[in-house]
Amino acid sequence: MHTKTEVVVVGGGYAGVTAANRLTRRDDVSVTLINPRPSFVERIRLHQRVAGTHDAVVDYRDVLAPTVTLVVDAVEQIDAPGRHVILSDGSTTGYDYLIYAVGSGSAVPDVPGAAEHAYPIATLEEAQRLEPALDAAGAGAAVTVVGAGPTGIETATELAEQGRAVTLVCDELGPYLHQRGRRVVASTLARLGVTVASGPGAVVTAVTPHVVQLADGREIPSAVTIWSAGFGVPDLATRSGLSTDAVGRLRTDETLTSVDDDRIVAAGDSAAPSDRPFRMSCQAAGQLGGMAGDTVLSRIAGTEPADVAVAFLGQCLSLGRGAGMFEFSRRDDAPIGVHLGGRGAAWLGAGLKELVCWSTVKQLGWEARWPGRFRIPAFVGDPRRRAALREREVAATSDAVPVA
Known part of the structure; x- marks a missing residue:
């Protein structure tokens, strides 16, 4: 009797759900998705969860193929030699292939007092802890947001739009943005009344229950x-004895296959292909999830998996409910200085951001219904990445040649 190939996907975020759905292309593959939460979290809406403008969760039935088995539990360890995972209750689940898509979370701050008195916002549970803290403080209480990446900027503007007194602390405002996009963000922050404390002296040195202390x-x-x-990744791979980079991402080759075990494939924020990981984002996660699924399907079929090919389009920011900005980038994620939104067209940026959030969830549902229909062709990948990897390979080969 023919036995189905068992694939376990660890993690039910953008990458994990896409990978699980992609695997349903084959009827002879049994897919199990293991995730500690019973609902899909729209991580790119967590700042809205805090502000009370969106709950940031979606029923898995809306994004996951019906043939995928959902197990609500946490994986404590991966036993690669034994090809099974150990769950929090001590039970085990076996696999023929495993997709490692545990995502990312908040980086543990080493600033005195930050762990005790600051509220991270990278996960649903963190956002849920922050909500009552804001309510208890009152609408007139001073709020400080540390970090001016997308999450920091979007959280600061969301809360300021509601009339809260917000200070945004950062070394540099939107370091990933082109200077033109940065001006748009700075102008909107000023209009909303957000105080920006930036520069070399704006490094946080301590956090108390009532004060944020800066280096200056x-x-x-x-x-x-x-x-x-900043973001960090779960230490599951490290605890399981798998090779990771300095941050803890699973080290893989360009097909997203673990350098230790060709039965383990990584996707999303927790993957480090060729030690050149992509920016942690849902934009990369969805693409990497589909490619991880394709890699497993190729191995099942006995064909050579394709190399990773991620293409970035740009960075989309909400700046409160009434404004936003989309900044275009090269395929390698470098901004090109062209954006939509800004002065006179803030509504356009806000609409684009909402469209991105809506379509991201819709794409998961489409992948569940038509797996593999919406794949990224290899030719759209970043040519600079390919060139850099070729140069590294040539250099390694040259170093390995013995001198006569």
Whole structure:
């Protein structure tokens, strides 16, 4: 009797759901998705969850193929030699192939007092802890947001639009943005009344229940401090004895296959292909999830998996409910200085951001119904990445040649 190939997907975010759905292209593959939450989290809406403008969760039935088995539990360890995972209750689940898509979360701050008195916002549980803290502080209480990446900027503008007194602390405002896009963001922050403390002296040195202390001696009153500076990844791969980079992402080759085990494939924020990981984002996660699924399907079929090919389009930011901006980029994620939104067209940027959030969930549902229909062709991948990898390979080959 023919036995189905068992594939376990660890993690039910953008990458994990896309990978699980992609695997349903074959009827002889049994897919199990293991995730600690019973609902899909729209991570790119967590700032709205905090502000009360969206709950940021979706029923898995709306994004996951019906043939995928959902197990609500946490994976404590991967036993690669034994080809099974150990769950939090001590039970095990076996696999023929495993897709590692555990995503990312908040980086553990090493600033004195930050772990005790600041609220991270990278996960649903963190957003849920922050909501009552803001309510208890009151609408007039001072709020400090540390970090001016997308999450920090979007959280600061969302709360300021509701009339809260917000200070945004950062070394550089939107470091990933082109200077033109940065001006748009700065103008909107000023219009909403957000105070920006930036520059070399704006490094946070301590957090107390009522004050954020900066390196230049400033003390910013803060009833609620929100920490959005940096991301980290779960240590599941490290605990399982798999090779990781310095951050903890699973090291893979360009097909997203673990350098330790060709039965393990990584996707999303927790993958480090060729030690050149992509920016942590849902934009990359969805593409990597589909490619991870394709890699497993290729191995089942006995064909050679394709190399990763991620193409970025740009960076989309909401700046409150009434404004936003979309900044275009090259395929390698470098901004080109062209954006939509800004002065006179803030509504356009806001509409584009909402369209991105809506369509991201819709794409998951489309993949569930028509797996593989919406794949990224290899030719759209970043040519600079391919060239850099070729140069590295040539250099490694040259170094390995013995001298006569």
